[in-house]
Amino acid sequence: MLVLRHLTKTYHGARPVVPSVRDVSLEIPRGSFFTLLGPSGCGKTTILHCIAGLETPDSGDIEIDGVAVFSGASGCNEPPHRRRLGMVFQSYAIWPHMSVFDNVAFPLQQQRPRLAARDIKARVMTALSLVRLEAVADKLAPFLSGGQQQRVALARALVHEPRLLLLDEPLSNLDAKLREEMRVELGRLVRQLGITTIFVTHDQAEALTMSDRIALIDAGRVVQQGAPHDIYYRPNSTFAARFVCGGNIVPGTVVSAPDMQRQAEIDTPFGRVACALPTGINAGDDVNLVVRPDSLRVCNGDAPVDGRPNFFHVDISDVSFMGDFIEGIALSGSTALRVRLDPHVQVQMPHAAVVEVIAQRCVVLPRKE
Amino acid sequence: MRHALFAAAAAMVPTRLARLFPGEERIIGSVVFVAVLFLVSGPLLILISTSLNPTGAASILPSGLDISNYVRAFSPPDTLYLLGNTAIYTLGSVFIALLIGSSLAWLTERTDFRLQVAVRLMIFAWMAVPPFVSALGWIQLLNPGNGAINVLLRTVFDLQASPLSVYSLPAMILITGLSMTPTTFIMISGVFSNMDHRLESAAHVHGGARLATFRRITLPLLAPGLLAVAIFQSMTVIQTFDIPFAIGLTARVPVMSTRIYALATAVEGKPEYGLASAYGVVLLVIAIILIGLYLRFTRIGERFRVVTGKGFRPVRQKLGAAQIPATVLVVAYFVVMLLPLAILLWSSLLPYYQTPSIGALSHLTLQSYRNTIAQPMIIRALGNTIILVLSVATIAMALSVVVSWMAVRSRGTLGKAVTALTFAPIAIPQIVFAFAILLLYLYSPLYGTLLVIIIAHVTIFMAFGTRMVSSAMLQLHQELENAATVSGASWLVSMRRVVLPLIFPQLLNGWLWIATHSARDLTVPILLMTSGNVVLASALWTIWEYPDIPGASALAVMMVVGLMLLVVPLQIWSARYSNRSAGN
Numbered sequence: 022m023l024v025l026r027h028l029t030k031t032y033h034g035a036r037p038v039v040p041s042v043r044d045v046s047l048e049i050p051r052g053s054f055f056t057l058l059g060p061s062g063c064g065k066t067t068i069l070h071c072i073a074g075l076e077t078p079d080s081g082d083i084e085i086d087g088v089a090v091f092s093g094a095s096g097c098n099e100p101p102h103r104r105r106l107g108m109v110f111q112s113y114a115i116w117p118h119m120s121v122f123d124n125v126a127f128p129l130q131q132q133r134p135r136l137a138a139r140d141i142k143a144r145v146m147t148a149l150s151l152v153r154l155e156a157v158a159d160k161l162a163p164f165l166s167g168g169q170q171q172r173v174a175l176a177r178a179l180v181h182e183p184r185l186l187l188l189d190e191p192l193s194n195l196d197a198k199l200r201e202e203m204r205v206e207l208g209r210l211v212r213q214l215g216i217t218t219i220f221v222t223h224d225q226a227e228a229l230t231m232s233d234r235i236a237l238i239d240a241g242r243v244v245q246q247g248a249p250h251d252i253y254y255r256p257n258s259t260f261a262a263r264f265v266c267g268g269n270i271v272p273g274t275v276v277s278a279p280d281m282q283r284q285a286e287i288d289t290p291f292g293r294v295a296c297a298l299p300t301g302i303n304a305g306d307d308v309n310l311v312v313r314p315d316s317l318r319v320c321n322g323d324a325p326v327d328g329r330p331n332f333f334h335v336d337i338s339d340v341s342f343m344g345d346f347i348e349g350i351a352l353s354g355s356t357a358l359r360v361r362l363d364p365h366v367q368v369q370m371p372h373a374a375v376v377e378v379i380a381q382r383c384v385v386l387p388r389k390e
Numbered sequence: 391m392r393h394a395l396f397a398a399a400a401a402m403v404p405t406r407l408a409r410l411f412p413g414e415e416r417i418i419g420s421v422v423f424v425a426v427l428f429l430v431s432g433p434l435l436i437l438i439s440t441s442l443n444p445t446g447a448a449s450i451l452p453s454g455l456d457i458s459n460y461v462r463a464f465s466p467p468d469t470l471y472l473l474g475n476t477a478i479y480t481l482g483s484v485f486i487a488l489l490i491g492s493s494l495a496w497l498t499e500r501t502d503f504r505l506q507v508a509v510r511l512m513i514f515a516w517m518a519v520p521p522f523v524s525a526l527g528w529i530q531l532l533n534p535g536n537g538a539i540n541v542l543l544r545t546v547f548d549l550q551a552s553p554l555s556v557y558s559l560p561a562m563i564l565i566t567g568l569s570m571t572p573t574t575f576i577m578i579s580g581v582f583s584n585m586d587h588r589l590e591s592a593a594h595v596h597g598g599a600r601l602a603t604f605r606r607i608t609l610p611l612l613a614p615g616l617l618a619v620a621i622f623q624s625m626t627v628i629q630t631f632d633i634p635f636a637i638g639l640t641a642r643v644p645v646m647s648t649r650i651y652a653l654a655t656a657v658e659g660k661p662e663y664g665l666a667s668a669y670g671v672v673l674l675v676i677a678i679i680l681i682g683l684y685l686r687f688t689r690i691g692e693r694f695r696v697v698t699g700k701g702f703r704p705v706r707q708k709l710g711a712a713q714i715p716a717t718v719l720v721v722a723y724f725v726v727m728l729l730p731l732a733i734l735l736w737s738s739l740l741p742y743y744q745t746p747s748i749g750a751l752s753h754l755t756l757q758s759y760r761n762t763i764a765q766p767m768i769i770r771a772l773g774n775t776i777i778l779v780l781s782v783a784t785i786a787m788a789l790s791v792v793v794s795w796m797a798v799r800s801r802g803t804l805g806k807a808v809t810a811l812t813f814a815p816i817a818i819p820q821i822v823f824a825f826a827i828l829l830l831y832l833y834s835p836l837y838g839t840l841l842v843i844i845i846a847h848v849t850i851f852m853a854f855g856t857r858m859v860s861s862a863m864l865q866l867h868q869e870l871e872n873a874a875t876v877s878g879a880s881w882l883v884s885m886r887r888v889v890l891p892l893i894f895p896q897l898l899n900g901w902l903w904i905a906t907h908s909a910r911d912l913t914v915p916i917l918l919m920t921s922g923n924v925v926l927a928s929a930l931w932t933i934w935e936y937p938d939i940p941g942a943s944a945l946a947v948m949m950v951v952g953l954m955l956l957v958v959p960l961q962i963w964s965a966r967y968s969n970r971s972a973g974n
Binding site for chain 2: 073074075100101102103104105106107108110111112113114116117118127128131132174177181187
C-alpha cells in the first residue's frame with residue numbers, strides 16, 4: 022500500500038514559479054493498478070519521480086507499506102536506490118553497453134547481502150521468460166526492436182520483486198499496433214504478478230482499459246479519482262469531461278426548477294434539453310452539458326420531432342470514415358456536435374437528420390466563467 | 391523477511407541525521423567543489439595581493455594596498471614598447487595562422503582538392519610537436535652564425551653576412567603563426583562544416599552569381615565564426631611563452647609573457663614578484679576581455695548554426711586546373727612545417743653540429759641518442775614525466791567527471807558555481823597561472839617538487855576535460871542513470887556501471903589529450919623548475935642551453951616520436967569513432 026499525503030513540489034528554476042505538484046494525497050491499495058492521468062505538464066511524472074525518490078518534494082509524506090520513505094516534517098528522505106522499486110522509463114533507458122541479460126541482472130546485483138550468481142541467473146531467466154525474451158538474453162540492447170526494448174525494461178523493473186512498479190508513459194514511444202499489443206500484455210502480466218503498479222499516461226484510452234483506479238491530474242492537483250467507469254460516466258468537471266470522455270461540451274442555462282426526480286429543462290444553442298440535474302444546480306444556473314457520442318442517437322431526417330423532447334433537426338457533414346464507425350459533425354444552427362454513424366448505411370452529404378439526445382447518458386456540470 | 395527487517399532498520403535511523411548526511415554524491419561533490427575552489431582561486435588571490443604589495447617588498451604576504459607596482463608597470467617608455475611588441479607579435483601571428491589555416495580548411499572542406507587526406511594527417515600528427523621543439527629547429531635553420539638556410543643562401547649568392555635572422559620579431563611571428571596553423575585549421579573547419587550549404591544553394595537558385603553569393607551569404611554567415619577563431623587564437627598568442635622564450639630572449643624582443651618570466655626568475659638581478667604580479671594581473675585582464683569577446687561571437691555564430699540531424703553532402707567546388715598550384719602551395723607548406731624537424735633529426739645524428747652536406751653523411755651516428763639516454767638527469771626527467779603525465783591526466787579527468795556531473799545533473803547553485811570555477815583557467819594565461827602557483831607554494835615544502843607542477847597542470851587542463859566530459863554527459867539521457875538508481879544502485883555504482891562506460895570514448899580522448907599537452911608543456915615546468923622536479927620538456931631546454939645541440943636534438947626527436955605514438959592512433963581512432971556515430 023502506497024500513501025501520499027499533502028505532497029507539494031515547486032521547481033524554483035522555472036519562471037514563473039508555479040507549483041508543479043500541489044497538495045496531492047492518494048491511497049493506493051496493495052496489488053492495484055493505479056493510473057495517474059493528465060495532459061502533458063500537469064505534474065503526473067513529477068509525482069511518480071517523487072515516489073521513486075528521483076525528485077525531492079517540498080513537503081508532504083510518502084509511505085510505502087506503512088513505512089515513511091519521505092516526510093517533509095521529520096526530514097526523512099530515503100534515496101531512490103534504497104526504496105526497492107521497479108520502474109519503466111519513457112525512453113526505456115536500456116543501457117546500450119550491456120547485454121539484455123546484464124540489463125536485467127543489474128537490480129539483483131545491487132542487492133545486499135550479495136546473491137549467488139546461480140540465483141541471479143535463474144531469476145533473470147525467469148523474468149525474461151515472463152516477457153518472452155529468453156532467446157535474446159545475450160544480445161546487446163541496441164540491437165533490439167522498440168517492443169523488445171520495452172519488454173527488457175519491464176523485465177528489469179520486475180526481476181527483483183519490487184514493492185512498487187512505476188511505469189512512466191511506457192507505451193508512448195511505440196507505434197500504434199504495438200502499443201495495443203503491449204497494453205494487453207502489460208495488463209495481463211501485472212495482474213498475474215499482483216504487483217502494486219503506478220502508471221503514468223496522458224492517453225485516456227490506456228488509462229480506461231488498464232486501470233483499477235484513475236487519478237485525474239490537472240495543474241498539479243488531483244481533480245478526480247475513481248474507477249475508470251466512474252470517471253468516464255460521471256466526470257465531475259468540464260476538464261474531466263473534455264479530457265476523459267472526449268464528448269461534446271454544450272453550454273446551456275437551466276430554465277426550470279428541478280422536480281422531485283430532479284428533472285429540469287436546459288436551454289442550449291440547439292434547443293431545449295430535458296434531463297436530470299445533480300444536486301446543487303438550480304434554475305437559472307449556467308451549466309455545461311456533456312454529450313458523449315454514445316449519448317446521441319441519429320435517426321432519419323423524416324423522423325417526427327414536434328412535441329418529442331430531446332429530438333432535434335440537424336445537418337450532418339464533414340464525415341470521417343474511422344473503420345468501425347463514421348464520425349460526423351451534426352450542425353444545428355451554429356452549434357456543432359460530434360456524432361457517430363453506422364458505417365454500413367450510405368448517406369448523401371450533407372444530409373438532413375434528426376438526433377436524439379439520450380438524457381440519462383448526459384452529465385450536467387456547473388459552468389464557471 | 392529480510393526486506394522487512396531492512397525497512398524497519400531504515401525507519402529507526404534518526405531522520406534528522408539522514409538530512410545532515412546526504413548521499414555520497416553530495417559529499418563527493420562538496421569535496422570536489424572545495425578542491426577546485428582552492429586550486430583556482432588560491433593562486434589568483436595571492437597573485438592579486440602580491441601585485442598590491444609595496445615595490446620591492448621581500449614578502450609575498452599581503453601588506454596593504456599599494457599600487458606602486460602598477461605605476462611602474464605602466465610607466466613609459468618601457469611599457470609602451472612591451473605592449474607594442476605584444477600587440478604586433480599577436481596580430482602578426484594570428485594573421486599568418488588564419489591565412490594558412492582558412493586556406494587549408496577551404497581546400498579540404500569545400501573543394502575536391504586531391505591532398506585532403508594528407509593535410510588532415512599532417513594536421514593531426516602536429517599535436518605531437520611541442521611548439522618550442524619547432525622553435526629549436528628554426529634556430530638551427532635560421533641563426534645568423536651557422537643556420538643551415540643562412541649558410542645555403544651565403545654560398546649560393548656569395549654573401550658576406552647572413553641575410554636572415556631567427557632572433558627577430560618577424561621570425562618570431564612567422565614561427566608562432568606556423569605553429570598555430572593546425573589548431574586554426576581544426577577550428578575553422580568546424581566553422582565551415584557547421585554552415586548549412588543549402589543556404590548557399592538557395593542563393594544560387596534565386597539568381598545569386600558566385601561572387602554575389604559569397605559576398606552576401608557565405609561571408610556574413612562565416613564572419614562571426616571566423617572572428618571568434620581569431621579572438622581565441624589572439625588569446626593563445628598572448629599567452630604563448632615557449633617560442634618568445636626560446637627566441638625572444640636572445641633577440642631582446644620582450645613580450646608580456648617573457649617579461650613576467652624574467653621578473654619572476656631573476657634573469658636580471660633579484661626576483662621582482664610584485665612587478666611580475668602586476669604584469670600578470672594586466673595580462674589576466676586582457677585575457678578576460680578577449681574571452682568575453684570570444685564567448686560573444688561564438689554565441690552569435692551559434693545562431694547561424696544549423697543542427698544537422700541528417701547529413702547533407704556539401705557541394706564541393708571543382709578546382710580543375712587550379713589543382714596544380716594548390717598542390718604546389720600545400721606541398722611547400724608541408725616542407726616549411728617539416729624543415730625544423732628535419733634539421734633536428736639531422737643534428738641529432740651527428741657528433742657535433744654541422745651544416746647539412748653530402749660530406750657530413752659519413753659521420754652519421756646514434757651516439758647522441760646513447761649519450762642522452764645515459765644521462766642521470768634525463769633518466770630522472772623521464773621518470774618524472776611519466777609520473778606527471780599519468781597523474782595529471784587521471785586526476786584532471788576524475789575531477790572533470792565529478793564537476794561535469796554536478797554541472798549537467800544538479801540544478802543547484804553549487805553546480806553552476808563549480809562550472810564557472812573550472813572554466814576560469816581558460817581565461818588565465820598559463821604563464822600567469824604558473825607564476826601565481828610559484829607565489830603560492832614558494833615558502834611551502836611543496837615548492838620545487840613535482841607535485842607543484844602536477845597541481846598547476848591539473849588546474850590548467852581541467853577546463854578542457856570538463857568541456858569534453860560535460861558535452862558527452864549532456865547527450866546521455868538522464869533516464870539511463872535514473873534507471874540504475876531506481877534499480878538499487880548508489881551514485882557511485884551508477885557512475886561506475888552506467889555513466890562512465892557510456893562516455894568511455896570521450897574519457898579516453900580527453901585523458902590522452904591532457905596527457906599529451908602535459909608532456910609537451912614547457913611553460914609550467916620551466917617556471918617552477920628546480921633540480922628535483924625536472925621533466926623532459928625542461929630537461930630538453932637545459933641541455934639546449936648547456937649547449938649540447940646534438941643531445942638536445944636527439945631528445946627533441948625522441949619526444950616527438952614518443953608523443954606521435956600516443957597521438958596518431960588516438961586521432962585515427964577518434965576520427966573513425968566520430969564518423970561512425972555521425973553515420974548513425
